[in-house]
Amino acid sequence: MFETGVSGFLSSDMRLHISLTFIITITASCGTADSRKIRGISPSYKRFYRERKSFLCIDGSKMIPFEQVNDDYCDCEDGSDEPGTSACPRGRFYCTNLSFRPHYIPSSRVNDGICDCCDASDEYNSHARCQNTCWNLGQRERAYVEGQMRTLDEGLQLKQQLIEEGVLLWREKQAQLRELQQVAEDLQIKLEEHRRKKHEAERLREQTLKALGAGDSSVRRENGSSTFNFLDSNKDGSLTVEEVQAKVALVHDEERLLSEDEAVALLGGGRLMDLTLFQHTLWDVLTKADSVKIRGSLDAAGRVVAEDLEASDGEWEATNQKKVEEAYDTVNMEISDLRKKLTIDYGPDWEFLFLNSQCYKLKVYEYTYTLCPFNQVTQRSTAGADVSLGRWGMWAGTPHNQYSQMVYESGEPCWQGGSRSTTVTLTCGTETALRSVREPSKCQYIMDFQTPVACQPVLKQRGIHSEL
Structure with a gap:
């Protein structure tokens, strides 16, 4: 009767207001229950927690009533029934962290008074007063990532330049190797030629010594070219007054330097003499050794003269041979070092x-x-x-x-x-x-x-x- 009286007493508008309030309250209660049940769940796992009569542990080990999900009691061995509480030792709580990076924390940290999630979702039922710091953290991370991306973009541009330089440098080194190999081949040819000349000079020296000792004037004349080469200090193919003064002396006064007139006279009245003229004039005078001789000779027989001449040719070739050998060895070392460098892996585009x-x-x-x-x-x-x-x-x-x-x-x-x-x-x-x-x-x-x-x-x- 009270209910009827009240109902009759209330207007239709008031009844509508009470009905709406009741519906909203029930809906809010349901929302709270849903929220409790899915707390600590990542979006990819929400399908396992849809409202139903029973809940299957995610590892498939056990079926429990759905009311036991997030009831602060661990029923599943994998802890999947308590994602939002600290009841399960193996449980994980998902921090949504909007505006920042989501991540999991151990369930033991839920409601422990320490803020682990930047959105404070892990301390929903504790005395801790956590501030939502996700936006600030996200801002800092976004700034950091943007800086990293700028660095990456600039680095990739620089890398492209270094790739282009690497390709050019690789080609230069290949060309350098070919050039060094050609130089080595040329030096080898020169080295063989100097060895041949040195051997020939030694052979002529021995032959000349024998010929002079036997008095063979024809052989002595044939070896006039050796004497000419000895006197021709600058190896230009001509004898000059200065060259004659430097290496020719009087037999009986070797210490005295020939005068210019005396040197000109030995050159046949001129200031230059080639090999052909030398063999028909001055060479005969030197081989007789009755007036002039090669400076440093000790007698007029020509034996010491011949030794000096042929030895000097041999020494000349030996000196040249040594220089060529040193150059040849240096080039080969450069070739070996360059080949070693070119065998290294410098990246697919030689960028390194x-x-x-x-x-x-x-x-x-x-x-x-x-x-x-x-x-x-x-x-x-x-x-x-x-x-x-x-x-x-x-x-x-x-x-x-x-x-x-x-x-x-x-x-x-x-x-x-x-x-x-x-x-x-x-x-x-x-x-x-x-x-x-x-x-x-x-x-x-x-x-x-x-x-x-x-x-x-x-x-x-x-x-x-x-x-x-």
Whole structure:
């Protein structure tokens, strides 16, 4: 009767208001229940938590009433029934972290009074007063990522330039190798010619000595060319007054320098004499040795004269041969060094070639580290002693990026045994520099080496959630 009276007493508008209020309250209660049940769940797992009479543990091990989900009691061994509480030791709580990166935390951290999620969702029922810091964190991360992307873009542009330079440098070195090989071939021909001439000079010397000793004037005349070559100091094919004065002397007054008139007279009245004229004039005078002789001879028989002449030709050829041999050896060493450099893997586009013959230093406390790519790594103490931390070994990057890591091996022996070695990790940057050095284990070194050629194109930047 009370109910009827009240109902009759209330107007239709008031009844409508109460009905709407009741519906909203019930809906809000249902929403709260749904929220409780799906708290700590990532979007990809929400399909497992749809409202139904029963819940199957995600590992398939057990079926429980749906009311037991998130009831602060662990029923599933995998902890999947308590994603929003700390009841299960193996459970995980999902931080949505809108505007930042979502991630999981152990369920044991839920409602422990410490804010682990930047959106404070892990402390929904604790005394902690957590502020939502996701927006600020996202802003900082976005700024960092944008900076990284700018660095990547600039690094890729620089890398392209270095690739172009690497291709040109590779072609230059190939051309240089061909040129050196041609020089080596030419020097080998010259060396063989000098050896032949030296052998011929030694043969003529021996032959001349025998002929002079036997008084064979025809052979003596035939060997006039050797005497002419000896007197022709500048090897221009002509004898001059000065050359005659320098190497011809009077038999009975060897110390006195011939006058200009005396030298001109020996040259037949002129100031120049070629080989043909020499063999028919001055050579006869010298072989008789009754008035003039080659300076340094001791008698008029011609024996010492011949020895001096042929020995000087042999010495001349020996000197030239030695010079050519030295040049030949130097060129061959350059060829060997260049071939060794060209066998190194400088990347698919020779982009790392510019690092060859370069060295980069970094001081860490009392040590100065030097990285010479494709050569060696050294460590120098303040005392000035250099220690080898390894010589170039190989590329040792991942299968997807082989050129991301270098290994330098067989350095100086370590006091614990074995030898020192260094692993160099290459990272993307707008400049080429050695950034850090550390020694995680004794005599094993790790370096961070930054360079544009380490930059790799990417389709998207990892680590940024789509909600940012």
